[in-house]
Amino acid sequence: MTVAAVPSDPATASPQAPVIPRQRSAPAAELHQPQPWWRDAVIYQVYVRSFLDSTGDGIGDLAGVRAGLPYLRRLGVDGLWLSPFYPSPQHDHGYDVADYCDVDPVYGDLDEFDRLVRDAHRLGLKVVVDIVPNHCSSAHPWFREALAAAPGSPARARFHFADGRGEHGELPPNNWRAMFGGPAWTRTTGPDGTPGQWYLHMFTPEQPDLNWRNPETGRAFERILSFWLERGVDGFRIDVAAGLFKHPDLPDSPDPYADERTRDSVNPLAWNQPEVHEVWRSWRRLCEEATARDGRERLLVGEVSVPTAAEHAAYVRPDELHQAFFFDLLAAPWEAAAFRGVIDEALRDIAGTGSTVTWVLNNHDQVRTVTRYASPSGDADPSGAGTGGPRARAAALLMLALPGAAYVYQGEELGLAEVLDLPDEVLTDPVFHRTGSRLRVRDGCRVPLPWSGHVSPFGFTTGGDARPWLPQPDWFAAHTTERALADVGSFWHLYRDALQLRRSLPHLGEGSLRWLDSPPDVLAFVRGDGLVCAVNFGDGPVPAPVAGPPLLSSGPCADGTLPAGTAAWWSCDPSGVLD
Numbered sequence: 235m236t237v238a239a240v241p242s243d244p245a246t247a248s249p250q251a252p253v254i255p256r257q258r259s260a261p262a263a264e265l266h267q268p269q270p271w272w273r274d275a276v277i278y279q280v281y282v283r284s285f286l287d288s289t290g291d292g293i294g295d296l297a298g299v300r301a302g303l304p305y306l307r308r309l310g311v312d313g314l315w316l317s318p319f320y321p322s323p324q325h326d327h328g329y330d331v332a333d334y335c336d337v338d339p340v341y342g343d344l345d346e347f348d349r350l351v352r353d354a355h356r357l358g359l360k361v362v363v364d365i366v367p368n369h370c371s372s373a374h375p376w377f378r379e380a381l382a383a384a385p386g387s388p389a390r391a392r393f394h395f396a397d398g399r400g401e402h403g404e405l406p407p408n409n410w411r412a413m414f415g416g417p418a419w420t421r422t423t424g425p426d427g428t429p430g431q432w433y434l435h436m437f438t439p440e441q442p443d444l445n446w447r448n449p450e451t452g453r454a455f456e457r458i459l460s461f462w463l464e465r466g467v468d469g470f471r472i473d474v475a476a477g478l479f480k481h482p483d484l485p486d487s488p489d490p491y492a493d494e495r496t497r498d499s500v501n502p503l504a505w506n507q508p509e510v511h512e513v514w515r516s517w518r519r520l521c522e523e524a525t526a527r528d529g530r531e532r533l534l535v536g537e538v539s540v541p542t543a544a545e546h547a548a549y550v551r552p553d554e555l556h557q558a559f560f561f562d563l564l565a566a567p568w569e570a571a572a573f574r575g576v577i578d579e580a581l582r583d584i585a586g587t588g589s590t591v592t593w594v595l596n597n598h599d600q601v602r603t604v605t606r607y608a609s610p611s612g613d614a615d616p617s618g619a620g621t622g623g624p625r626a627r628a629a630a631l632l633m634l635a636l637p638g639a640a641y642v643y644q645g646e647e648l649g650l651a652e653v654l655d656l657p658d659e660v661l662t663d664p665v666f667h668r669t670g671s672r673l674r675v676r677d678g679c680r681v682p683l684p685w686s687g688h689v690s691p692f693g694f695t696t697g698g699d700a701r702p703w704l705p706q707p708d709w710f711a712a713h714t715t716e717r718a719l720a721d722v723g724s725f726w727h728l729y730r731d732a733l734q735l736r737r738s739l740p741h742l743g744e745g746s747l748r749w750l751d752s753p754p755d756v757l758a759f760v761r762g763d764g765l766v767c768a769v770n771f772g773d774g775p776v777p778a779p780v781a782g783p784p785l786l787s788s789g790p791c792a793d794g795t796l797p798a799g800t801a802a803w804w805s806c807d808p809s810g811v812l813d
């Protein structure tokens with residue numbers, strides 16, 4: 235196996251932050267009150283097909299992830315979440331699973347997976363795998379069997395098959411729309427070409443929804459979970475965790491286009507049904523049984539998209555999921571009041587359950603922060619030189635100062651912007667194809683990572699004609715990991731320094747947050763009683779809330795001021811705070 239070179243750390247440290255010995259300190263607090271690792275963990279999301287390619291086919295794979303583990307260790311994250319690597323026709327890049335207990339040959343095999351877990355654990359990194367219980371692939375043996383079986387058969391009862399409406403059953407059973415566009419129902423065709431029943435798919439037709447009212451489904455997933463737990467995983471990221479159950483009568487929705495319009499799961503008949511909570515209780519028990527066997531804490535972190543933080547909180551009750559991504563921070567515009575509003579809501583509703591908030595600013599479904607935060611005046615410089623880059627750095631420092639856990643999406647630590655000019659013919663996102671080429675939303679954040687060199691493939695893949703599965707822009711040259719590691723002013727060093735401080739300062743991670751008075755465009759808060767974080771969302775400099783130089787800042791920060799689009803952390807005793 236040849237793996238593209240992963241640059242080594244030139245052992246430079248940012249002048250903005252001292253080099254902190256790599257150990258989880260806060261000794262007094264931790265010795266007396268050991269907390270499960272996930273409560274304040276920072277997890278790196280690996281989108282496997284775009285991380286690092288070891289085989290030269292232009293697609294990242296598990297051996298590539300394994301080769302990149304030392305890089306993640308150096309960055310200072312606590313673990314990694316692997317996007318789906320299971321056998322799949324890749325209609326939705328693995329979120330269409332054909333076999334839940336194997337590895338797609340494109341990504342490797344089970345032996346490679348085992349080596350990856352072993353090496354990650356040796357480096358002290360947790361491994362979280364993605365599990366997709368709401369739907370499977372139309373290539374899954376269950377669905378093939380269902381298509382071949384008669385209406386009303388046990389094989390069809392594993393999915394939602396129904397007769398159509400209209401004189402000849404030519405209309406879908408209800409008016410629901412799929413999240414990615416188009417009707418949520420597809421009609422089957424018999425071997426002789428005659429149209430038959432319809433089946434439900436809340437995403438693409440290649441992702442039929444499983445019927446969770448059939449107990450066989452729950453039993454199958456408990457076996458799947460056990461399979462991966464026995465292979466040593468530390469947890470599961472649960473896809474569409476507010477899904478699974480539908481209203482038992484599958485009635486028409488009063489606002490059928492709501493999901494499609496918002497790309498949020500808001501149809502109250504298709505999502506967030508009360509029965510789903512029992513599934514999370516049984517999965518929690520399974521994880522706790524595994525912990526009882528070997529003493530290792532496991533994590534269930536859900537992708538929970540529900541309308542309010544209060545509904546979100548129901549998913550992280552003490553006997554349900556350990557955590558759920560809090561997407562409201564990601565959705566907040568670059569405004570102090572918007573950020574403060576979602577932070578307050580999360581701390582009130584979610585932390586109140588006893589869980590911790592799971593913060594996220596980027597993932598494989600969203601436009602990257604560097605592009606999202608760029609001011610609309612058109613300075614969305616692809617290389618991040620406009621306002622977007624500095625604001626993304628400031629937002630990262632803010633997120634990493636909040637109480638709870640955080641997820642960092644690959645490339646975020648390199649300051650990658652969204653690739654906005656991918657030609658139509660290379661786009662693979664089903665959202666693009668199912669919305670009549672209207673929404674170009676998810677390919678631009680999935681472009682393979684730049685590791686080294688000056689031209690594509692930037693060390694992502696090796697071999698003479700190797701081409702990354704999505705083309706990389708020339709400006710990626712300024713964002714390779716090689717350059718980032720060598721430049722103490724890079725995004726990478728900011729993340730690394732922040733992660734080191736998070737591990738070393740007793741005030742970060744879990745614990746209290748107290749807001750300080752600040753001008754309207756500024757957020758400032760104290761963590762514990764010793765760390766102040768302030769972010770200037772405005773367009774001009776403001777006085778810093780703390781006298782003296784910051785421990786860490788997202789940009790130059792001198793003379794007691796906090797420049798526009800900048801965040802900083804100060805260590806101080808309470809009397810040093812100028813509020």
Ligand code: NOJ
Nearest residue numbers: 326329437473474537599
């Ligand atoms: C959420 C995942 O993050 C997304 O990538 C996927 O397309 C949908 N769930 C459907 O599985």
